[in-house]
Amino acid sequence: MNKKLLYSLLFCFFTSVIFAQNVWIKTAITTEQKTILAERNIPLKGQLFSLNMDSFKGQLNAAPQRRASSRESNTIIEIPNAKGNLIKYKVVEASVFAADLQAKYPEIRAYAGYAVDDASTYVRFTISPYNGMNGIVLTGNRSESEIIEVVPGDVSKSIIFKRSDRKNSKELFECSTKDESHITIDGAIENRIQAADDSVLRTFDLAMSVTGEYSAFHGGTLASVNAAIATTVARQNSIFEIDFAITLVLIASNDNVVFLDANTDPYGNTDANYNSELQTALDQAAPIGVGSAAYDVGHLMSAIGNNGNAGCIGCICVAGQKGSGYTTSTSPIGDTFDIDFVAHELGHQFGGRHTFTHSSERDVTPPIDNTGEIAQMEPGSGSTIMGYAGITGATDVQSNSDPYFHAISIQQITAHAKSRTCDDETAIGNNIPVVNAGANITLPIGTPFRLTGSATDADAADVLTYCWEQYNEDNALNAYPDETSTSNDKPLFRSYNPTISTDRTFPKMEDLLANGVNGNVWEKVPTVGRTADFRLTVRDNRAGGAGNSFADMQVTWDATRGPLMVTSQGSNGIIWSGGTTEDIIWSVNSTDLMTGAATVDILLSTDGGLTYPTTLASGVANDGNETITVPSIPAPYCRIMVQPTGAPFFSINTVDFAIDYLIAEVCTTYNSGTINLGIPDGTGANVQGPVVGHTINIPDNVLISDVNVYFDVTHTYTQDLILLINNVGNQDQVQVVARICGGESGIDATFDDQAGALVCGGTGNITTGVYQASNLLGVFNGQMSGGDWDMLAVDFYNGDTGQVNSYSIEICETVATALAVGDNSFVEFNVYPNPTNGMVNITLSTFDDVKVTLYDISGRQIYSQTLENNSNTFNKNIDLSSVASGVYLLNVKSGTKTATKKLVIR
Numbered sequence: 001m002n003k004k005l006l007y008s009l010l011f012c013f014f015t016s017v018i019f020a021q022n023v024w025i026k027t028a029i030t031t032e033q034k035t036i037l038a039e040r041n042i043p044l045k046g047q048l049f050s051l052n053m054d055s056f057k058g059q060l061n062a063a064p065q066r067r068a069s070s071r072e073s074n075t076i077i078e079i080p081n082a083k084g085n086l087i088k089y090k091v092v093e094a095s096v097f098a099a100d101l102q103a104k105y106p107e108i109r110a111y112a113g114y115a116v117d118d119a120s121t122y123v124r125f126t127i128s129p130y131n132g133m134n135g136i137v138l139t140g141n142r143s144e145s146e147i148i149e150v151v152p153g154d155v156s157k158s159i160i161f162k163r164s165d166r167k168n169s170k171e172l173f174e175c176s177t178k179d180e181s182h183i184t185i186d187g188a189i190e191n192r193i194q195a196a197d198d199s200v201l202r203t204f205d206l207a208m209s210v211t212g213e214y215s216a217f218h219g220g221t222l223a224s225v226n227a228a229i230a231t232t233v234a235r236q237n238s239i240f241e242i243d244f245a246i247t248l249v250l251i252a253s254n255d256n257v258v259f260l261d262a263n264t265d266p267y268g269n270t271d272a273n274y275n276s277e278l279q280t281a282l283d284q285a286a287p288i289g290v291g292s293a294a295y296d297v298g299h300l301m302s303a304i305g306n307n308g309n310a311g312c313i314g315c316i317c318v319a320g321q322k323g324s325g326y327t328t329s330t331s332p333i334g335d336t337f338d339i340d341f342v343a344h345e346l347g348h349q350f351g352g353r354h355t356f357t358h359s360s361e362r363d364v365t366p367p368i369d370n371t372g373e374i375a376q377m378e379p380g381s382g383s384t385i386m387g388y389a390g391i392t393g394a395t396d397v398q399s400n401s402d403p404y405f406h407a408i409s410i411q412q413i414t415a416h417a418k419s420r421t422c423d424d425e426t427a428i429g430n431n432i433p434v435v436n437a438g439a440n441i442t443l444p445i446g447t448p449f450r451l452t453g454s455a456t457d458a459d460a461a462d463v464l465t466y467c468w469e470q471y472n473e474d475n476a477l478n479a480y481p482d483e484t485s486t487s488n489d490k491p492l493f494r495s496y497n498p499t500i501s502t503d504r505t506f507p508k509m510e511d512l513l514a515n516g517v518n519g520n521v522w523e524k525v526p527t528v529g530r531t532a533d534f535r536l537t538v539r540d541n542r543a544g545g546a547g548n549s550f551a552d553m554q555v556t557w558d559a560t561r562g563p564l565m566v567t568s569q570g571s572n573g574i575i576w577s578g579g580t581t582e583d584i585i586w587s588v589n590s591t592d593l594m595t596g597a598a599t600v601d602i603l604l605s606t607d608g609g610l611t612y613p614t615t616l617a618s619g620v621a622n623d624g625n626e627t628i629t630v631p632s633i634p635a636p637y638c639r640i641m642v643q644p645t646g647a648p649f650f651s652i653n654t655v656d657f658a659i660d661y662l663i664a665e666v667c668t669t670y671n672s673g674t675i676n677l678g679i680p681d682g683t684g685a686n687v688q689g690p691v692v693g694h695t696i697n698i699p700d701n702v703l704i705s706d707v708n709v710y711f712d713v714t715h716t717y718t719q720d721l722i723l724l725i726n727n728v729g730n731q732d733q734v735q736v737v738a739r740i741c742g743g744e745s746g747i748d749a750t751f752d753d754q755a756g757a758l759v760c761g762g763t764g765n766i767t768t769g770v771y772q773a774s775n776l777l778g779v780f781n782g783q784m785s786g787g788d789w790d791m792l793a794v795d796f797y798n799g800d801t802g803q804v805n806s807y808s809i810e811i812c813e814t815v816a817t818a819l820a821v822g823d824n825s826f827v828e829f830n831v832y833p834n835p836t837n838g839m840v841n842i843t844l845s846t847f848d849d850v851k852v853t854l855y856d857i858s859g860r861q862i863y864s865q866t867l868e869n870n871s872n873t874f875n876k877n878i879d880l881s882s883v884a885s886g887v888y889l890l891n892v893k894s895g896t897k898t899a900t901k902k903l904v905i906r
Contacts, residue, residue: 023059024080025050027157034728036152037159040334044729046161047084051133053156060127063111066092066544076116079123081137082146082162089113089123094544096126096233098205100252101226108227110234114543120463120500122541124238128227130219133158136238136335138403140465140500140541145403147335163335166400167731194415195537196245197432201545202417203424204316206233206248207282207295207323212262213303214332225258228333232301235338236346239385242539242546243405244413245428246350248297253290257281267302274300275311275324282323296422297349298323301342303332308341310348314412317422325349340401343385351416352409356382357474357491358395375408376474379491379522384409397522402497407469407535407550428545431458437536437551441648444562444591446485446527448512449649452503453551455538462540465498471535471552485518485527492532494522498539513609513639516654517563529559564591566642566653573859574657575819575889578632584616585625586642586651592622596646602626603643606635606659609652619645636661636816660819662889662900664859665705667812670696672791677804682720682795693792695728696809701786706753706812707777709736713747715802718767720795725809727780729787738774739796741767746802753778785811819889819900826899831890835904838881843874846894850874854903855889862888869894880905 027048029037034044056077063075078086091113095102102108108128115121118140125135125148132155135148144162151157208229218228233248240246259265266281267274278300283292297316311324327342353375354361361376380395381388384406390399405413417423433455443449451468470493485492493506505512507523518524526532532555539548568585576582584602591597599619603612616628622644636658643650656663675694682689709725719742726733736751741760744767751773761767791807826844833840842852846869854863862883867876874894883905890903 023052023055024078024086025052026080026084029159033151033157038731040149040152040331041166041336042149042159042334043161043165043167044731045165046159047080047082048151048157048159049080050157053127053129053132056133057127060091060093060109060111063091063093066094066112073113077113079125079135079137079148080158080160082160082165087121088116090116091123092543094124094234094237096230096237096248097250098252098254101250101254104255105223105226108223108230110230112238112543119461120465120541122238122242122543124234126227126231126234128223128230129155130221130224130227131155131231134231136235136403138238138242138541140463140498145497149334163400163403166336194411194418195550196243196410196414196546196548198418199428199430199432199547200245201241201426201428202244202246203426204246204248204296204417204422205251205294207251207254207257207290207298208233209257209278209281209298209300210259211267211300211302211304211328212259212265214301215258215260216262217303217332220260222255222258222260225260226255229254229258229301232338232342235335236343239339239343239403239405240346241544242541243410243548244350244417245545245547246413246417247545248346251290251295253286253294256287256290267300269304271302271305271307271309271326271328274302274326274328275309278326279311279320279324283320292319292323296322296420297346298325299342299346299349300326300328301332302326302328303330304328306330308345310345313348313353314351314416316350316416317420322349335403336400339385339403340389344401347386347405347409347413350413352386352405352413354382354388355384355386355406355408356380356388356392358382358388358392360474374473375406375412377406377408377470377472377491379494382406382495384495397494402495404467404498406495407467407471407537408473410537410548410550426545428542430540430542430545430547431462432547433457433462433464433538433540433549435536435538435549435551437534437553440554440556442556442558442594443647443649444564444589444594445529445557445559446517446525446563447565447591447649447651448506448517448525449555450503450505451534451536451553451555451648453536453538454502455549457540459540459542462542463500465500465539465541466502466504467495467498467537467539468504469493469495469535469537471533485524487524487526488528488530492524492526498537509610512652526557527563529557531556558594561590561594562649563587563589564597564642564644564649564651565589566640566651569640569653569657570655572655573663573856574655575661576630576638576657576659578630578634578660580630581627582630583625583627584640584642588622588624591644591649594644594647597622597644597649599645600642601645602628603641604631604633605639605641606633606637608637608656609639612639612641616640630659632660634660634818636663658816662817662819662855662859662891664815664817664855664861665812666815667706667708667810668700669808669810670698670789671808672696672806674806675804677793679715679721679793679795679802679804681799681801682797684798686796687798689795689798691792691794693790694804694807696789696791698785698787698789698809698811700811701784702811702813704780704783704785704811705814706810707780708750708752708810708812709773709777710750710808710810711737711747712805712807713737713802714745714805715747715795715800716745717742717797717800718744718747720797720800721802722794722796723804724792725777726790726792727783727785727787728790730780730783732779732783733790733792734773734775734777734779736773736775736777740774751777785813819891826892826894826897829892829899829901831901831903834901835906836880837906838879838883840878840880840890840903842876842878842890842892844892844894844899845872846874846897847872848895850876851893852876852878853891853893854880854883855891856886 120140132150
């Protein structure tokens with residue numbers, strides 16, 4: 001078709017603000033639904049809602065078409081979020097069907113909208129009587145993106161969950177599109193520095209064919225299959241419109257290539273020839289096919305195997321090649337299929353290349369030189385759509401692709417799109433962000449740093465999001481599976497979701513706090529001299545066709561400077577008292593000679609290191625030592641940052657400390673009691689027998705800091721067994737005992753991550769003691785404890801049997817208690833002598849009994865006793881001579897009062 005400029009504004013509508021009661025009703029997830037959701041890998045921690053479909057459709061009937069004549073819709077509806085709250089959205093109808101196809105299926109509709117109270121939150125969803133309501137919510141902090149999916153088998157119920165909560169259960173999907181598939185006529189296109197920066201929305205006509213196997217999976221009728229196709233295309237548009245200002249519309253004759261019967265469709269029983277079979281099927285004249293002139297890009301979805309191939313790279317609009325891409329999955333449904341797989345293959349068809357570095361694509365034949373035609377910029381599997389997240393094994397950066405494209409993908413795909421003449425183009429009057437990434441900088445090696453940019457947008461209503469990414473191609477003939485801080489030319493930093501923040505910390509602050517400077521394998525601050533390029537991409541997230549732009553800068557690391565490193569406050573159990581003085585010590589390593597770093601600021605965080613609002617010292621010499629006065633700000637989780645006054649690098653002490661707080665670990669054990677659960681024998685050599693289990697319901701819903709598990713098992717030849725624990729609500733399970741030892745006759749042991757390696761009991765004996773589990777129980781840390789915990793047991797070898805006699809799960813939480821150190825709430829509260837050799841006298845004014853508790857510096861309870869008091873003055877001697885020498889905290893409680901003093905035992 002010819003290129004047309006249509007000068008009209010989008011998102012323009014009538015005023016229509018309507019609500020109906022009880023459109024969404026929050027519902028508990030039943031046991032049967034838990035099974036169904038787990039089979040589809042849908043997180044059980046999501047929120048389940050029942051939808052009154054008729055009322056919801058009634059509201060949506062007032063939504064204007066997107067191509068109307070004003071800027072905003074005033075049709076407001078409510079959609080639940082993953083926390084269970086109803087969020088108001090202004091919505092428009094954003095059909096993914098050509099007009100004639102939409103008229104054929106009026107019951108299948110697609111919509112788009114923005115949250116009324118947060119314009120950075122964008123929703124795209126479809127609704128039909130065949131597959132219910134499905135959608136995706138993209139937020140200003142894209143890592144909090146949410147998915148709306150129908151409960152399989154019940155279109156009246158949708159579950160809303162964070163995409164990050166979906167665990168990896170992908171089959172081994174392989175995209176077989178190789179860079180040599182790139183068509184030669186486009187050899188120079190990708191070198192053009194492009195973005196979605198010309199205020200044009202490009203509409204490409206999509207022919208989406210499906211096999212009979214796909215149709216059978218989705219109900220087997222033209223209507224039900226089109227509903228599934230619409231959901232997939234709507235999710236493509238949610239991302240393509242923001243990253244590329246590209247939208248896809250299914251062609252009017254698309255039903256010609258929707259095949260319902262696997263026995264009669266034009267596709268083979270394997271995907272071996274899908275590329276050519278699809279191209280042939282599409283290009284046949286209607287009504288057998290659709291004809292080459294009817295579409296701009298063609299794709300096939302199937303349900304056999306787990307594979308994908310675009311047929312070529314950048315072949316949109318090219319006759320004889322534009323309809324050769326396919327995606328096939330044994331579960332062709334949901335956001336993983338739509339985003340990780342379909343969007344990936346369509347990305348190839350539009351000109352995007354693989355961004356991962358877990359394997360090299362530079363060793364193709366013929367070789368491709370380093371001219372920008374390669375895009376391997378992400379470490380390991382990568383995490384953006386053109387990577388391979390979740391399917392490369394040891395080199396997986398994360399389980400699923402994040403719903404956005406890397407900066408190099410934006411450059412490649414927008415370059416191809418702008419070079420074509422087959423699309424419809426609509427001038428949308430959008431002002432593009434103007435981006436400033438800042439000047440090039442020099443940094444010390446081995447030291448965290450922060451890059452800060454800025455952007456302006458003449459459209460005041462646009463909500464800008466910022467994405468800092470390293471922009472260096474792998475430049476390798478061989479696979480590059482992970483970072484190394486000593487590399488002088490490899491990618492160092494992974495990509496993270498766009499956010500509304502203009503800066504990014506390298507490594508990510510959460511990783512830095514948890515793992516140290518180079519503890520995350522996918523984020524490495526170099527420890528050698530080198531350079532790295534960075535691109536700041538700014539998206540304006542505008543409805544109906546967004547814009548984006550970018551700016552580049554370069555970082556140089558000076559091998560003769562650094563690292564800057566805080567060395568004080570590096571041990572657990574440190575407690576400061578307000579009003580006292582403390583020394584902050586750091587290694588300078590010639591960083592004082594760098595621009596802006598002759599002096600430093602010393603900052604305090606009271607939220608575990610995420611923010612540093614309190615200045616302890618300002619503009620002091622970068623000489624490695626400063627004495628500060630502790631502010632009277634009681635806080636349990638504190639960190640110190642030393643930051644040059646005029647440079648963007650910094651260092652943070654390695655562990656949390658407290659100010660006037662006691663941090664203690666409180667553990668509770670939940671016992672199964674005697675269950676004598678028989679374990680069915682394996683059915684052969686290394687052949688799994690039936691799985692049996694038992695459930696403990698944990699009523700206390702606390703944030704887990706540690707989990708320990710005890711097993712009492714009688715079983716000849718314990719090497720046959722796998723015993724696992726499953727936190728049902730979080731869908732996480734750990735094989736605690738995984739075919740350990742050999743001919744032992746049982747297990748009577750506790751499994752603890754902090755224990756030593758397993759020591760087996762020996763043939764015929766019982767394995768006893770405290771050991772590390774076969775797999776780390778720390779997987780559960782940070783989760784909530786409440787709900788069902790399953791114990792599952794299975795035997796993998798015939799000939800030996802036994803039973804689980806009992807087991808227990810110990811759940812620990814970290815409890816922070818404010819201390820009244822030096823508190824005057826008790827008159828004449830004294831501890832004497834202090835230091836002591838063991839015998840101490842405690843006096844205080846109170847009429848009540850007194851509970852005395854002694855904690856060590858790590859917060860562990862050492863001694864506790866409640867002592868009777870029969871007068872208005874408590875005066876008792878406490879014998880602590882059996883306690884080891886050290887520094888302790890002595891806490892007294894009486895009535896409603898409490899106080900704590902430091903106690904030194906010699």
